[in-house]
Amino acid sequence: MGEDNKKTEELLNKVCIQLEKSRIGDYVDLMQNPYRMIALNFFSGVARGFGIAFGFAILGAFVIYLLQKLVVLNLPIIGGFVAEVVKLVQLNIK
Structure with a gap:
C-alpha cells in the first residue's frame, strides 16, 4: 500500500512539473515575440472599448x-x- 502511494505521488509530481513547464514556456514565447504581445494587447483593448461603448x-x-x-x-x-x-x-x- 505504501509503495502504491509513493508511485502515485511521484506521478503526480511529474504531472505538476510538466504543467509548470508548459505555462512558463508559453510565457517565454510571448515575451520573446514583442509584436505578438503588442497585437494581443491592442486587440484586447479594442474589444474592451467596444464592450464599454x-x-x-x-x-x-x-x-x-x-x-x-x-x-x-x-x-x-x-x-x-x-x-x-x-x-x-x-x-x-437630431
Missing part, C-alpha cells in the same frame, strides 16, 4: 426610456426636470 449605449437607452415614462406620469417636480433632459437628448440626436 456598447454597454453604455444600452444603459443610456434604458435610462432615456425610463425618463420618458416618468414624464408621462406628470410628477410635478421630477416631470419638469425629466422633460428638459429628454428634450435636450432629442435635440442632440
Whole structure:
C-alpha cells in the first residue's frame, strides 16, 4: 500500500512539473515575440472599448426610456426636470 502511494505521488509530481513547464514556456514565447504581445494587447483593448461603448449605449437607452415614462406620469417636480433632459437628448440626436 505504501509503495502504491509513493508511485502515485511521484506521478503526480511529474504531472505538476510538466504543467509548470508548459505555462512558463508559453510565457517565454510571448515575451520573446514583442509584436505578438503588442497585437494581443491592442486587440484586447479594442474589444474592451467596444464592450464599454456598447454597454453604455444600452444603459443610456434604458435610462432615456425610463425618463420618458416618468414624464408621462406628470410628477410635478421630477416631470419638469425629466422633460428638459429628454428634450435636450432629442435635440442632440437630431
